[in-house]
Amino acid sequence: MARALGHKHPTTIQGWRDKDRIPHWRWDEVKKAARRKKIKISDLFAEPAE
Template sequence: MGIQAIIESFGGIRGMATKLGHRNHTTVQGWADRGLIPAQRQKEVLDAARKYGIEVNLADIIPDPPTPFRNPTRRHRRTAPGRVAA
């Protein structure tokens, strides 16, 4: 489940903001725009989901780690021990 699906399960941006007790929806809008819920807010979201019977778990909230970039066209030169590649 992605962040958008979590927000929709709460009833959309305004619905989620209301259920979390936020006066303004812009905080949740920012999460939707960035595609992530900040770490310091994740417990708050899980607690609200439990309170309102919304099925969300921690694995749904925590984003996948970024994939390290590897340039497939660059080749590394091997050098003899003690020598520096030019």
């Protein structure tokens, strides 16, 4: 996912996983990248409540 988002270091994404949370302002970007790379993220993270 780090590569799909263009992050140089995967520790950003690892931090999201450790906290079980993707920042709300990154969610759309993450979903688009996951679709492009056919990565299933629904098992890893819950979509944030609005």
